[in-house]
Amino acid sequence: MSTSAIPTAVGPAKVLPRGRYRTSDLLRSEWTKIRSLRSTTWTLGVTVLLGIGISALATAETRAHWSSTQVSSFDPTATSLIGLFFGQLTIGVLGVLVMSGEYGSGTIRATFAAASRRPLVLLAKTLVFGVVALVVAEVVAFSSFLLGQALLSAPAFHATLSSPGALRAVAGGGLYLCLIGLFALGLATIIRHTAGSISAFLGILLLGPVVIRALPTSLANETEMFMPDHIGAAVVSLHMGQETLPPWIGLLVLFGYAVVLLVIGGVLLVRRDA
Amino acid sequence: MIEAKGLTKHYGSKLAVDQLSFSVRPGVVTGFLGPNGSGKSTTMRMIMGLDAPNAGDVTVNGRHYHDLPWPLHEVGALLEAKAIHPGRSARAHLRMLAEANRIPIRRIDEVLGIVGLSAVAGQRAGKFSLGMSQRLGIAATLLGDPEVMLFDEPVNGLDPDGIRWVRNLLKGLAREGRTVFVSSHLMSEMALTADEVVIIGRGRLIAQIPIDELLAQSSQRYVRVRSPEIMRLKAALEHAGAKTVLDEDGSLSVRGADEIAIGELAASIPVVLHELAPQSASLEEAFMELTEDSIEYHGELTTGSVVSREAAR
Numbered sequence: 001m002s003t004s005a006i007p008t009a010v011g012p013a014k015v016l017p018r019g020r021y022r023t024s025d026l027l028r029s030e031w032t033k034i035r036s037l038r039s040t041t042w043t044l045g046v047t048v049l050l051g052i053g054i055s056a057l058a059t060a061e062t063r064a065h066w067s068s069t070q071v072s073s074f075d076p077t078a079t080s081l082i083g084l085f086f087g088q089l090t091i092g093v094l095g096v097l098v099m100s101g102e103y104g105s106g107t108i109r110a111t112f113a114a115a116s117r118r119p120l121v122l123l124a125k126t127l128v129f130g131v132v133a134l135v136v137a138e139v140v141a142f143s144s145f146l147l148g149q150a151l152l153s154a155p156a157f158h159a160t161l162s163s164p165g166a167l168r169a170v171a172g173g174g175l176y177l178c179l180i181g182l183f184a185l186g187l188a189t190i191i192r193h194t195a196g197s198i199s200a201f202l203g204i205l206l207l208g209p210v211v212i213r214a215l216p217t218s219l220a221n222e223t224e225m226f227m228p229d230h231i232g233a234a235v236v237s238l239h240m241g242q243e244t245l246p247p248w249i250g251l252l253v254l255f256g257y258a259v260v261l262l263v264i265g266g267v268l269l270v271r272r273d274a
Numbered sequence: 275m276i277e278a279k280g281l282t283k284h285y286g287s288k289l290a291v292d293q294l295s296f297s298v299r300p301g302v303v304t305g306f307l308g309p310n311g312s313g314k315s316t317t318m319r320m321i322m323g324l325d326a327p328n329a330g331d332v333t334v335n336g337r338h339y340h341d342l343p344w345p346l347h348e349v350g351a352l353l354e355a356k357a358i359h360p361g362r363s364a365r366a367h368l369r370m371l372a373e374a375n376r377i378p379i380r381r382i383d384e385v386l387g388i389v390g391l392s393a394v395a396g397q398r399a400g401k402f403s404l405g406m407s408q409r410l411g412i413a414a415t416l417l418g419d420p421e422v423m424l425f426d427e428p429v430n431g432l433d434p435d436g437i438r439w440v441r442n443l444l445k446g447l448a449r450e451g452r453t454v455f456v457s458s459h460l461m462s463e464m465a466l467t468a469d470e471v472v473i474i475g476r477g478r479l480i481a482q483i484p485i486d487e488l489l490a491q492s493s494q495r496y497v498r499v500r501s502p503e504i505m506r507l508k509a510a511l512e513h514a515g516a517k518t519v520l521d522e523d524g525s526l527s528v529r530g531a532d533e534i535a536i537g538e539l540a541a542s543i544p545v546v547l548h549e550l551a552p553q554s555a556s557l558e559e560a561f562m563e564l565t566e567d568s569i570e571y572h573g574e575l576t577t578g579s580v581v582s583r584e585a586a587r
Contacts, residue, residue, distance in 0.1 A: 014347065014419065014421065016343065016344050016347050016348075017344060017347075017376045019343065020343035020344070021343065021344055021345075021374060021375055021376065025373060025374055025375065025376055026374055028373040028374075029370045029371070029373040029374035030370075032366060032369050032370040032373055033362075033366075033370045036362050036363065036366035036367075036369075036370070037359065037361045037362055038361055039361060101359060101361075102359070105356075105357065105358060105359040105360060106354055106356060106357030106358070107357060107358060107359045107362075107367075109319075109322075109324055109353055109354070109357055110357060110358075110367075110371060110414065111374075112323070112324055113322050113323075113324065113345060113346070113349075113351055113353075114345060114346050114371050114374040114375055115345070115374050115375075116323045116339055116340045116342070116345060117340075273319070273324060273325040273326060274319075274324040274325070
């Protein structure tokens, strides 16, 4: 092999930035990723419309049939937050797409080529999506509540943010929505495929309760309270049921689910080939 | 500089790369050749730290990819052209890469200009043709102005103009002193682009060799002979141990004897010669010869056919 007169350096030595790429660099990158896709705008737009729209519809419907409403058990706060449970479907889909979209398109290899410390990539992705989801979720929750209460004119009674437990229900409802999104992100990090991840997400959220109700009653009662939908219902409702987790405990449990899924996903991310 | 030592990768029971060792040095274009499915892409992914080898080691500029503090400033790679989210614009794709490695944002428009995508920078990549996607992939490779560059089948989907452009780009990058490693299953393309080739088959190294030597060493070297008494000469040559094939046009292809020996033999018979022309086999033939035993998915290989008269360069 001849190694004759061949230059071996690129002009003057290349100047690299100091240190090493950091999470803050990856946060910027993930922020560009999430806002450069139309699917983000669409899923978040639908989340807002569906969340607020269905809340308002349901509240207006209740008001219209006020005479047949069980006044003693009527919860104006929970009624006005019904839409959150529709919004969780679309925010979950976005949570899935944020990760599975990279695998589906192959962008994940460009991502990991730029940043080979994969747990940091997942951290940045989780933070960026988490903050976006939280902001949108709180917008939905507060808008739904305020709009709903305005619709509940006399003789129906309504709540205000200063009513006991109302602020907790509204802010907690938004947090619930955000955690559902992170839960979906965790699932997608493990599963990687869009269709599979969305199926798993919807399966757990919608079919999980059905499966549990098929269990023997005592067992069903004990496990049902740990299901995401049950936790969400407990968070937005002012009347504490018997077989439910206290709202903040419930949110903590849901946060735990998301963390466990994301950590498993992170470990797999490191172990698996991209 | 890229150095692979004993690189091995299996997927389940299938061995994709088998104790592969080679080195890619700066300043030249190094071709990475092998039939489809021979482990080229897997090897490139291992260089990039995307796939973990089961055994062996590969370093870029003396370091493992994972240990590079600013990967895109040091290594650029075009792995698959379509590895871009179809919903994202070319500019946004480059931007998210630039930000991850603190590459100045103005560099994005520079590289878009170099690859000729400035006019469509804001369009969604899903609308791009394969050729445009290749160009975007090349833009991403150039983004960090890295010293080491990998290109996996960069001319796929390009028109002849695009192919010539890539060829010149690769040569230019090498001339600047960069390490350029480019895979292809097309020997003829490599003949025009690469200075040196790493040839693999079934994941194993077959040869690492300068292109010129590959041609020179090939046993496919032959001499074309024309003579009014060609059959007499043919018999004499075969008697002397050379192998001959009579072509349809009446010329004789001789292997196992060089032009001097043939000329002397002809003079001793004597037989008049009308042509005595040493030929180098095309690179394609040299490649076929080297990889014949290692092609993963055999088609019907035609053997004993007439050797092509045209050298690839």
